[in-house]
Every structure is written in C-alpha cells, then in structure tokens.
Amino acid sequence: xxxxxxxPTHLIKTRGQQATLRCSPISGHTSVYWYQQALGLGLQxxxxxxxxxxxxxxxxxxxxxxxxxPNYSSELNVNxxxxxxxxxYLCASSFDFGATGELFFGEGSRxxxx
Amino acid sequence: AQSVSQHNHHVILSEAxxxxxxxxxxxxxxxxxxxxxQYPGQHLQLLLxxxxxxPLVKGIKGFEAEFIKSKFxxxxxxxxxxxxxxxxxxCAVKSSSNTGxxxxxxxxxxxxxx
Numbered sequence: 495x496x497x498x499x500x501x502p503t504h505l506i507k508t509r510g511q512q513a514t515l516r517c518s519p520i521s522g523h524t525s526v527y528w529y530q531q532a533l534g535l536g537l538q539x540x541x542x543x544x545x546x547x548x549x550x551x552x553x554x555x556x557x558x559x560x561x562x563x564p565n566y567s568s569e570l571n572v573n574x575x576x577x578x579x580x581x582x583y584l585c586a587s588s589f590d591f592g593a594t595g596e597l598f599f600g601e602g603s604r605x606x607x608x
Numbered sequence: 609a610q611s612v613s614q615h616n617h618h619v620i621l622s623e624a625x626x627x628x629x630x631x632x633x634x635x636x637x638x639x640x641x642x643x644x645x646q647y648p649g650q651h652l653q654l655l656l657x658x659x660x661x662x663p664l665v666k667g668i669k670g671f672e673a674e675f676i677k678s679k680f681x682x683x684x685x686x687x688x689x690x691x692x693x694x695x696x697x698x699c700a701v702k703s704s705s706n707t708g709x710x711x712x713x714x715x716x717x718x719x720x721x722x
Contacts, residue, residue: 497651527708536698536715542708550708584652595640595659595702597710599652 496521498600500585506606507575515570515603519587525549526568527588527597528560532581540583543568572605580607610635612701614713621689622721629684629716631699638704641682643673644712647695655697658682669693691722 499518507513519526528540539552543562551558557573566587572579582604586597615630633639643655656667663675673684682699699713 525708527710529712534714537712539709539711544708552709586652591708591710592705595642595657595710596654597652601651 498585498587498598500583500600500603502603503601504604504606506608508608509575509577511575513572513575513579513605515572515583515585515605516567517569517585517587517600518567519585520589520598523587523589523598524566525588525591526562526566527586528568528570529584529586530554530581531584531602532578537584541570575607577607580605610639610701610703610709610711612699612711612713614697614699614716616716617714618717618719620719620721623691624688625720627684627686627689627693627718629697629699629718631682631684631713632680633682633699633701633711634680635701635703640702640704641673641675642700642702642710643667643671643682643684644698644700645695646698652698655684689718689720691720694718694720 501516525544529537531537542550546562560570562568582602584602586599611634613632641658644652645655646652658665658675666672671686696715696717698715700710702710
C-alpha cells in the first residue's frame, strides 16, 4: 500500500513569489493535514481538510491556503513568500483521526525562500 | 491554548543506557497523548499513544510512556537504548474532541553512541 506522497521534494523560490505543494493521501483516507516544520520550532499545525472542506486552520496568515480535491488529494499554496516561510512542509492523512489520533505522514516538501 | 513542552532538545546516550524524555502539556480538558518518532531519512511515525485506561502504555520497539494527569506529563522511557533508536522524538497532544489538530512539541533529538 502506498503511503502519503508529496511533491515536489524540494522547491526554491524568491521573496514575493508563490509556492504550490501537493499531497496524495493514503488510499481510503479522507482527511489531509498540513504542518510546517521550521528549524527549532517543531511541527506547527497549518490546515485540516476533510471531504473537500477546510475544517480547521492554525495560527497562520491568510496567504497560506489550500484545497482538497474530489480524489482527496490536496495542495497547499503559499502566496507572497517571505524568508521565514522556509521550512519543511509535511502532509499527513488519517482514516479516523477523532478515534485514533494517528496521522500518517509523508516525507515532506522542503521550501527554501531566497 | 494547548501547548506541548519537551524538556530536552538534544540527548546523547551510550548503548544500553536508560532513556527518559520529558513531555508536559498545557490543556484543561480531556486529552489524548502521543509520541511520534522520525528515524533518519524516514517519515514521522507513531510510536505509542494514550487515550484512556492504564496510564502506562507500551509502544513499539520496547518504548513505554506514563501519563501522570496531576503533573500534565507524558514521559517516554526505554530501559536500554540501541544505536538504532537514534532519531528525533516528538510528543503530541490532541483534544478528545475532534478538531483535527494534533499539537506537537519541539522535538528531542536522541543520539545513541555504539
């Protein structure tokens, strides 16, 4: 069974540009979660999508947005990039997070903003 | 707001030494608690979790954790570490209500010397 897949693995952008990151959840998982892992800050919750709807978002500005497609894959968009957006962006999926609390993570997309 | 604090950022041990990683959380309601692990070059994966019942929970690879409600703690332990336990360890907490949000600590890097 394929795990959570993310693309691209690495992305280099300059300040002010836009970045788009993609995620395919494990087959059968309807929820997708995005986390930012910046150096020394652990994982910060960004967004939660379930059944195509945004269900919750973390304490990030509106220039962080995303969507979930009918096939449950998801993309994260970061507009007007700033230097501090440089981080590893992790996507996770779950089958029944409320009951199990278990997230299945991808290997991440590393975004570098120059 | 919920928060998770991990006491040690970097721990170095020799093989066969005992391990205890501290984790404290801040949340007034009922919580579910987790330890995730990220081995070098791999994705984050669940090590163990506590939902209810026996406060001493056992996970994979000989790890265990004890939930002490009065101390808001969920420390991770292993009696005898191996070189293969070298990894980054994250404590995480979620509200028992399904907000889709798993709050992570900053992580502890464990280095085990052979």
